[in-house]
Amino acid sequence: xxxxxxxxxxxxxxxxxxxxxxxxxxxxxxxxxxxxxxxxxxxxxxxxxxxxxxxxxxxxxxxxxxxxxxxxxxxxxxxxxxxxxxxxxxxxxxxxxxxxxxxxxxxxxxxxxxxxxxxxxxxxxxxxxxxxxxxxxxxxxxxxxxxxxxxxxxxxxxxxxxxxxxxxxxxxxxxxxxxxxxxxxxxxxxxxxxxxxxxxxxxxxxxxxxxxxxxxxxxxxxxxxxxxxxxxxxxxxxxxxxxxxxxxxxxxxxxxxxxxxxxxxxxxxxxxxxxxxxxxxxxxxxxxxxxxxxxxxxxxxxxxxxxxxxxxxxxxxxxx
Amino acid sequence: xxxxxxxxxxxxxxxxxxxxxxxxxxxxxxxxxxxxxxxxxxxxxxxxxxxxxxxxxxxxxxxxxxxxxxxxxxxxxxxxxxxxxxxxxxxxxxxxxxxxxxxxxxxxxxxxxxxxxxxxxxxxxxxxxxxxxxxxxxxxxxxxxxxxxxxxxxxxxxxxxxxxxxxxxxxxxxxxxxxxxxxxxxxxxxxxxxxxxxxxxxxxxxxxxxxxxxxxxxxxxxxxxxxxxxxxxxxxxxxxxxxxxxxxxxxxxxxxxxxxxxxxxxxxxxxxxxxxxxxxxxxxxxxxxxxxxxxxxxxxxxxxxxxxxxxxxxxxxxxx
Numbered sequence: 024x025x026x027x028x029x030x031x032x033x034x035x036x037x038x039x040x041x042x043x044x045x046x047x048x049x050x051x052x053x054x055x056x057x058x059x060x061x062x063x064x065x066x067x068x069x070x071x072x073x074x075x076x077x078x079x080x081x082x083x084x085x086x087x088x089x090x091x092x093x094x095x096x097x098x099x100x101x102x103x104x105x106x107x108x109x110x111x112x113x114x115x116x117x118x119x120x121x122x123x124x125x126x127x128x129x130x131x132x133x134x135x136x137x138x139x140x141x142x143x144x145x146x147x148x149x150x151x152x153x154x155x156x157x158x159x160x161x162x163x164x165x166x167x168x169x170x171x172x173x174x175x176x177x178x179x180x181x182x183x184x185x186x187x188x189x190x191x192x193x194x195x196x197x198x199x200x201x202x203x204x205x206x207x208x209x210x211x212x213x214x215x216x217x218x219x220x221x222x223x224x225x226x227x228x229x230x231x232x233x234x235x236x237x238x239x240x241x242x243x244x245x246x247x248x249x250x251x252x253x254x255x256x257x258x259x260x261x262x263x264x265x266x267x268x269x270x271x272x273x274x275x276x277x278x279x280x281x282x283x284x285x286x287x288x289x290x291x292x293x294x295x296x297x298x299x300x301x302x303x304x305x306x307x308x309x310x311x312x313x314x315x316x317x318x319x320x321x322x323x324x325x326x327x328x329x330x331x332x333x334x335x336x337x338x339x340x341x342x343x
Numbered sequence: 344x345x346x347x348x349x350x351x352x353x354x355x356x357x358x359x360x361x362x363x364x365x366x367x368x369x370x371x372x373x374x375x376x377x378x379x380x381x382x383x384x385x386x387x388x389x390x391x392x393x394x395x396x397x398x399x400x401x402x403x404x405x406x407x408x409x410x411x412x413x414x415x416x417x418x419x420x421x422x423x424x425x426x427x428x429x430x431x432x433x434x435x436x437x438x439x440x441x442x443x444x445x446x447x448x449x450x451x452x453x454x455x456x457x458x459x460x461x462x463x464x465x466x467x468x469x470x471x472x473x474x475x476x477x478x479x480x481x482x483x484x485x486x487x488x489x490x491x492x493x494x495x496x497x498x499x500x501x502x503x504x505x506x507x508x509x510x511x512x513x514x515x516x517x518x519x520x521x522x523x524x525x526x527x528x529x530x531x532x533x534x535x536x537x538x539x540x541x542x543x544x545x546x547x548x549x550x551x552x553x554x555x556x557x558x559x560x561x562x563x564x565x566x567x568x569x570x571x572x573x574x575x576x577x578x579x580x581x582x583x584x585x586x587x588x589x590x591x592x593x594x595x596x597x598x599x600x601x602x603x604x605x606x607x608x609x610x611x612x613x614x615x616x617x618x619x620x621x622x623x624x625x626x627x628x629x630x631x632x633x634x635x636x637x638x639x640x641x642x643x644x645x646x647x648x649x650x651x652x653x654x655x656x657x658x659x660x661x662x663x
Contacts, residue, residue: 057641064638282632289646294614312602321377326609
C-alpha cells in the first residue's frame with residue numbers, strides 16, 4: 024500500500040511517515056499533500072496554548088476522553104520548540120497521554136519546531152491536512168509554551184483554547200505575547216490554587232476591552248484537569264462556541280483566512296528554493312558578506328542587482 | 344540640511360526621522376541606509392533581553408551612566424511587541440530612562456515590533472546602522488520580553504546580555520525560548536530576593552552543558568540595578584568579554600554572520616515586493632482561496648504554476 028492509500032485508510036504507520044516527510048521537508052510531502060487535499064476539510068482543528076506548567080497536556084488528555092466518548096476520532100500534535108542543546112522535541116509530559124496509546128481512535132504525535140516561524144506553522148498545517156484526510160474528527164494542536172511561535176502556530180486553528188493558571192504572572196506573559204487576542208475559550212486550570220478567582224476577574228477585565236460593545240463572547244472556564252473537574256463544562260463550551268462559529272460564518276471566514284496564509288507561506292518557500300538554485304545564494308553569500316564587511320558594496324543596491332540578474336536568467340529559461 | 348547630512352551630524356531630529364522611515368518601511372529608508380553604509384561599523388551593538396519585570400530598563404539605565412562616564416555616546420532602542428489592543432509600543436518603564444533625556448550624548452528610542460519576525464529584526468538592524476553612522480559608540484537593543492522574536496532581534500548583536508531574576512520560573516522560560524544559547528553575559532538581577540543563589544547555580548549548571556569541554560566562558564554577574572549594585576562588575580565583564588571577542592576573531596565572525604542574515608532578509612523582502620506587484624498576490628489571493636476552499640485547486644501545484652508565470656513575464660520585461 025502506498026503512502027497516499029495508507030493515509031486515507033488511516034494506517035497509523037502511514038500517517039506517521041507522512042508527518043515525518045512533512046517535518047523533514049521531504050520533496051515527496053508536497054505531492055502527497057496535493058493528492059490528499061480533496062479529502063480534507065472535515066476535521067476540526069483546536070489550538071491549545073498557555074504557559075509551560077499550566078496543565079495543557081492533562082487538559083487535552085481529559086478532552087480526548089470526552090471526544091472518544093462522543094465517538095469521535097482524535098489526533099494530537101504537540102509542537103515543541105527545539106533547542107540547540109537537545110536538537111529535538113522535548114517529549115516530557117506528553118507521556119501522560121500514554122493512557123490513550125492502545126486506542127486506535129487516538130493518534131498522538133510530537134513535532135519539533137525546527138526552522139523558521141513560518142516553517143513551523145506550515146508544517147503543522149500540512150500535518151493537520153494529513154490527519155484530516157485520515158479521518159480524524161478532532162485535531163488538537165498543543166504548544167509547549169506561549170510565545171510568538173506558538174501564537175503563529177495556533178492562530179490558524181478553528182478554535183483556540185488558552186490555558187492559564189494562577190500565579191507565576193501567566194496572565195501578563197499571555198497578554199504580552201498577544202495570546203489573549205487569539206483565545207476563543209479561556210481555561211483557568213488548577214482552580215484550587217490561591218489566586219484563581221482573581222485571575223478570572225483579570226481575564227474577564229482584559230476580555231472586556233476586546234469586545235468594547237460590552238460583554239465578552241469568550242467563555243472563561245474554571246477547571247482542574249488533574250481532578251477531572253470543569254472538563255464537562257469546557258467540552259460543552261467548546262461545542263457551543265463551535266456551533267456559534269458555524270452559524271455566524273466565522274468558522275468559514277477563519278478557514279479561508281488560513282488557506283490564504285498557507286498559500287503565502289508556500290509562495291514564500293518556493294521563491295526561496297528557486298533563489299537558492301538560481302542566484303546560488305548559499306554559494307555566493309560568502310563573497311557578498313566580504314564586500315559588505317569591507318564597505319565595498321551597499322546592501323540594498325547589491326540585492327536589487329542580484330534579483331535583476333536572476334529574473335533575466337530565469338525568464339530566458341522559462342521562455343525556451 | 345538633508346536627512347543624510349543630518350544623521351552624519353548626529354542631529355537628534357534627523358536620527359529620529361530616519362528611524363521612523365525605517366519603522367514605516369518607507370521607500371526612502373533603503374536609499375538612506377545604502378548612503379550611510381560606508382560610515383558604519385564602529386558602534387558596538389549590545390542586546391539586552393530577559394523576562395518582563397527582570398529589570399532590564401533599570402539595568403540599561405545604569406549601564407548608560409558607566410558608558411557616559413567613560414566618555415562614550417550611547418543609544419538605546421527598546422523593541423516592544425505591538426498588541427492589536429493598543430496598536431503601538433508599550434513605553435511604560437522606558438520613562439525611567441528620562442534621567443538621561445537632557446544629555447545630548449544619549450539617544451533613546453522605542454520601536455514597535457510590527458509585522459513579521461524577520462521584519463522586526465531587519466528594522467532594528469537598519470536603525471542600528473543609522474545610530475552607528477551618527478556616531479553613537481554603544482547601542483543597546485533592549486527587548487520587552489523573552490520569546491523567539493526577542494531572540495531573533497538580539498541574536499545579531501555583538502554581545503548579548505541575558506537578565507534573569509529569582510522566582511517566576513524565569514530560568515525555565517529563558518531556556519525554552521532558546522535564550523540561554525545566545526547569552527554572552529548572564530545577569531541575575533534583584534539579587535537580594537530569595538532564590539538568587541539557587542538561580543545562579545542553575546544558570547551555571549545549564550551553561551556547563553553549553554561548553555562541554557569544561558568550564559563556562561560566560562560570566563554570571565549578580566546585580567541589583569535599583570540599588571546600583573553589581574553594575575561596575577557588569578561593566579567590567581562587558582569590557583573583558585568584548586576585548587576577548589575582538590582578540591579571538593569571534594566579533595568579526597559574528598558581524599559577518601549578521602551581514603549574511605541581513606542580506607537574506609533584504610533578498611526575501613524584495614522578492615515579496617516583486618511578487619506583490621507582478622503576480623498581484625494581494626489582488627488574486629481571494630480567488631485562489633476560493634478555489635482551494637472548494638477543493639478545485641491544490642495548494643502546491645497552484646503556487647508552482649503562478650511562479651512559472653511570474654518568471655516568464657518578468658524575464659521578458661527584464662530582457663527588453
